[in-house]
Amino acid sequence: MTNQTKSQFIAVASITSELSAVMVVAKEISLAAANAKAIAFRAGDKAKGFQPITDFINELAKETIELVTNINIYALVLYRLTVEEYHKTIAFNKFELAAKMAEGALYAESMQEPVDQARLAMQDCQRRFKKDVSQLLGQLEEVMHHARAARVIAANSRIEASQAGEYLQSLQAVAESVDKAAHTIHDNVQRCRIALSIYRNS
Amino acid sequence: MKMTKIYEGSHQWIMFGRDEGKPGNIVDTNQYVVRTPNRCLLLDPGGAELFAPMMAAVLHHAPVDQITDLFASHQDPDVISSLGLWDQALTNAKLHAPALWEGFLRHYSCDSIEYVGIPDNGGTIKLESLELQLIPAHYLHSPGNFHVYDPQAKILMSGDVGGSIEPPDSPVFVDNFSAHVEKMRYWHQRWMPSNQAKRVWIERVRNLDIDILAPQHGRMFKGDDVKRFLDWFDALQVGIAV
Ligand SMILES: [Fe+2]
Ligand SMILES: [Fe+2]
Numbered sequence: 542m543t544n545q546t547k548s549q550f551i552a553v554a555s556i557t558s559e560l561s562a563v564m565v566v567a568k569e570i571s572l573a574a575a576n577a578k579a580i581a582f583r584a585g586d587k588a589k590g591f592q593p594i595t596d597f598i599n600e601l602a603k604e605t606i607e608l609v610t611n612i613n614i615y616a617l618v619l620y621r622l623t624v625e626e627y628h629k630t631i632a633f634n635k636f637e638l639a640a641k642m643a644e645g646a647l648y649a650e651s652m653q654e655p656v657d658q659a660r661l662a663m664q665d666c667q668r669r670f671k672k673d674v675s676q677l678l679g680q681l682e683e684v685m686h687h688a689r690a691a692r693v694i695a696a697n698s699r700i701e702a703s704q705a706g707e708y709l710q711s712l713q714a715v716a717e718s719v720d721k722a723a724h725t726i727h728d729n730v731q732r733c734r735i736a737l738s739i740y741r742n743s
Numbered sequence: 744m745k746m747t748k749i750y751e752g753s754h755q756w757i758m759f760g761r762d763e764g765k766p767g768n769i770v771d772t773n774q775y776v777v778r779t780p781n782r783c784l785l786l787d788p789g790g791a792e793l794f795a796p797m798m799a800a801v802l803h804h805a806p807v808d809q810i811t812d813l814f815a816s817h818q819d820p821d822v823i824s825s826l827g828l829w830d831q832a833l834t835n836a837k838l839h840a841p842a843l844w845e846g847f848l849r850h851y852s853c854d855s856i857e858y859v860g861i862p863d864n865g866g867t868i869k870l871e872s873l874e875l876q877l878i879p880a881h882y883l884h885s886p887g888n889f890h891v892y893d894p895q896a897k898i899l900m901s902g903d904v905g906g907s908i909e910p911p912d913s914p915v916f917v918d919n920f921s922a923h924v925e926k927m928r929y930w931h932q933r934w935m936p937s938n939q940a941k942r943v944w945i946e947r948v949r950n951l952d953i954d955i956l957a958p959q960h961g962r963m964f965k966g967d968d969v970k971r972f973l974d975w976f977d978a979l980q981v982g983i984a985v
Contacts, residue, residue, distance in 0.1 A: 628852070632831045635795050642799035651806035652798070655832040662831075 546630065549623050549670070552736040556616045556677075559729040563684065564609050566722045566729075570691065571602035573722070577698075577715040584708040590701040591712060598694055598719055605687045605726065608680060615677050622673065626666035633659040674740045681737075684730050691723035744800040747915050749955055749963070750896040754779045754873050758957065759800050761911055766792060771911065772821050773959055775900050777893070778804050779871040784812040785829075786891055786900050787822045787959050794825040798832065807832060812868060813856070815840040816902035817885030818847050822959065827852035839868050839877070843887030861889055878947065880904065882940035890948075897954035904944070905972055906930055907961030917962045920971045926961065928979070935981040945977050 542550075577595040581588040636656045643649040695716045702712035744764075750756035760773040774797055775786040783805035789797050801810060810833055815823040818841070826838065830852050840848055842860030849858070865877045868891070876892040883904050891900040907926040917923045935941060956964040956972060964972050 628827065629831075632828055635828055636798075636832060638795040639798040639802075642795055643802040646799065646802040648802045648804075648806040651808060652802060655807055659831060 567605040570722045573718045574599035588705045629663040688723045688727040695720035744796045782811045791824045794828040813838045817888045818844040841887030882937040884934045900957045905958035932983045
């Protein structure tokens with residue numbers, strides 16, 4: 542296996558593992574939102590400004606989960622494509638070797654067509670991989686966008702929490718956990734993007 | 744890759760083996776090619792490592808598009824792990840292999856090649872006007888196993904039966920049977936699991952008129968050595984590991 546193929550396998554595998562961590566965190570956010578909603582309900586008027594925020598957090602978590610689910614399907618496609626490219630590359634190399642070894646053989650020329658076909662098939666895989674990576678990077682960008690929005694909301698939540706009297710602490714804890722989760726998502730997705738960016742369509 | 748023509752008539756048999764470029768840690772194999780005017784059949788085409796030298800060797804005898812048939816006596820990697828590569832190189836080919844192994848052999852990739860499953864009781868392969876017989880050899884050593892008999896050339900390609908491990912430069916025919924026996928004993932005792940299967944196979948093969956017994960490993964047997972081999976094998980206890 543060439544180093545290029547190896548690192549491609551690792552890049553694709555790392556997406557899947559980073560994303561499964563993102564999924565866990567997004568579910569945490571969704572839980573935090575439900576928690577916050579209950580507290581805000583109990584706090585009544587004191588947490589009036591907080592209620593729409595909890596809905597928003599919940600929405601954001603749901604969208605992130607949906608997005609990551611989609612991206613995971615994409616990652617699987619990328620994995621299959623990597624396997625296919627690996628096989629096509631081996632075939633191309635072996636066909637070229639066979640053609641070279643057959644030099645001088647009566648029917649050596651008939652090997653040219655399989656060599657050409659294998660080269661095309663291999664290049665096609667590389668092209669498709671680059672295209673799919675570009676699309677995946679776009680989707681990851683969207684998740685980053687969500688994570689940034691979540692951090693803004695967390696900051697707003699802190700301000701609203703400060704007006705919630707005896708509920709201040711519990712609402713602040715909610716804001717805190719959303720902020721932390723958003724941070725984690727941001728970091729993980731960033732790592733995915735770095736791992737993939739070398740394969741981007743240039 | 745060494746090439747030896749072992750039959751020349753209206754069609755040809757060529758034996759390929761003793762590949763000097765083969766990595767030292769994989770078992771040496773013999774591949775056989777049956778060439779008719781416009782078609783070409785590869786018998787036990789070999790492992791993935793052997794694909795390029797094998798293809799290059801075949802190109803001395805046939806163009807790629809006339810390689811129309813492959814045969815795998817059983818599922819072992821030294822027999823047919825090159826399948827995925829032939830599958831990408833050949834656009835119009837059939838693989839004749841035990842029906843029992845189809846779901847397993849497809850792990851090597853068999854998409855453009857048509858898998859023609861051989862039923863347990865055997866069958867034939869037609870190559871233009873030539874008809875080859877597929878002789879059941881189950882449990883010798885694989886549970887789904889066939890040999891190829893050519894009644895015209897009087898050759899029996901016998902898969903792992905008759906096999907021996909030889910140094911890379913050894914001759915392709917047995918020249919001293921009694922000396923050769925020691926190279927085959929453990930091979931047959933350890934790889935062949937069933938005395939009953941052996942007995943049935945010997946009975947069947949004794950009815951065939953055989954000039955050359957052509958195994959997938961080691962040396963071929965010619966003339967009287969064929970009968971010597973059958974007698975020796977008949978008397979041998981196999982399945983010794985239990
Ligand atoms: Fe075997
Ligand atoms: Fe074998």
